[in-house]
Amino acid sequence: MNRLLILPVLLLTLLVGNPAVSADFQKGLDAAQKGDFATALKEWKPLAEQGDADAQYNLGVMYEKGKGVPQNYKTAVKWYRLAAKQGNAFAQYNLGLMYRKGEGVPQNDKTAVKWYTLAAKQGHASAQFNLGFMYRKGEGVPQNDKTAVKWYRLSAEQGHAGAQFNLGLMYRKGEGVLQDYKTAVKWYKLAAEQGHASAQTNLGTMYDDGQGVLQDYIRAHMWFNIAASSGESKKASKNRDIVAKRMNTSQIETAQKLARECVKKNYKGC
Numbered sequence: 001m002n003r004l005l006i007l008p009v010l011l012l013t014l015l016v017g018n019p020a021v022s023a024d025f026q027k028g029l030d031a032a033q034k035g036d037f038a039t040a041l042k043e044w045k046p047l048a049e050q051g052d053a054d055a056q057y058n059l060g061v062m063y064e065k066g067k068g069v070p071q072n073y074k075t076a077v078k079w080y081r082l083a084a085k086q087g088n089a090f091a092q093y094n095l096g097l098m099y100r101k102g103e104g105v106p107q108n109d110k111t112a113v114k115w116y117t118l119a120a121k122q123g124h125a126s127a128q129f130n131l132g133f134m135y136r137k138g139e140g141v142p143q144n145d146k147t148a149v150k151w152y153r154l155s156a157e158q159g160h161a162g163a164q165f166n167l168g169l170m171y172r173k174g175e176g177v178l179q180d181y182k183t184a185v186k187w188y189k190l191a192a193e194q195g196h197a198s199a200q201t202n203l204g205t206m207y208d209d210g211q212g213v214l215q216d217y218i219r220a221h222m223w224f225n226i227a228a229s230s231g232e233s234k235k236a237s238k239n240r241d242i243v244a245k246r247m248n249t250s251q252i253e254t255a256q257k258l259a260r261e262c263v264k265k266n267y268k269g270c
Helices: 008-017 019-033 037-049 053-065 073-085 089-101 109-121 125-137 145-156 161-173 181-192 197-209 217-229 234-244 249-264
Strands: none
Touching: 019 037, 019 053, 037 053, 053 073, 053 089, 073 089, 089 109, 089 125, 109 125, 125 145, 125 161, 145 161, 161 181, 161 197, 181 197, 197 217, 197 234, 217 234, 217 249
């Protein structure tokens, strides 16, 4: 995920370091929040040219997204690189994305991994997730499930739904960790509670098969139904119809009621 607005902790650093620079940066931030990217550019570009890493990062986002300037991936990469070299984790992550996608630079998974790693070591959850994925697939690095699990876990512990889902998969399959259905269910549920449709589908499967939880067709139907309603999981609707054949009318009605209640609760406590 790309971020245009700098985190408060970074703003605090600016305030402590140089009040005048901070004031100009804040003017740009206020303007960007209002959609006035022309003013943001006016305030941030001089700061970026003076070496301010946060301003450099924000200019990178503006050029990548075409906000207040013509979209230009090469210029975005230029500003991301300058900020990344100064240790800006968001810039490092976005630069990794540019290399991964081949936008503004030749596509290069190894270089993507380099920048993801720098951001991940600073605690950037999305960089940790992407790094886990690269190790899982062996793209840009030698394939290594244990290392994939390491990075997925760090990201998942920060609440990244995709990492939680993938960590659940690793425990379900016993890849990079000892197979543990209960732990798989734990991570699937955390992702499912954030609305992750694939996690909801897999959680339904665990209830259907009785893996890591007591077999419960009603809960299986509920999670399949919730995932299917998002339109993001074709597998869910198929699985829901299959499990429904093993249920009576009363059980199906109960499952449907639970699904409606779960959605109202934003998937929490289901």
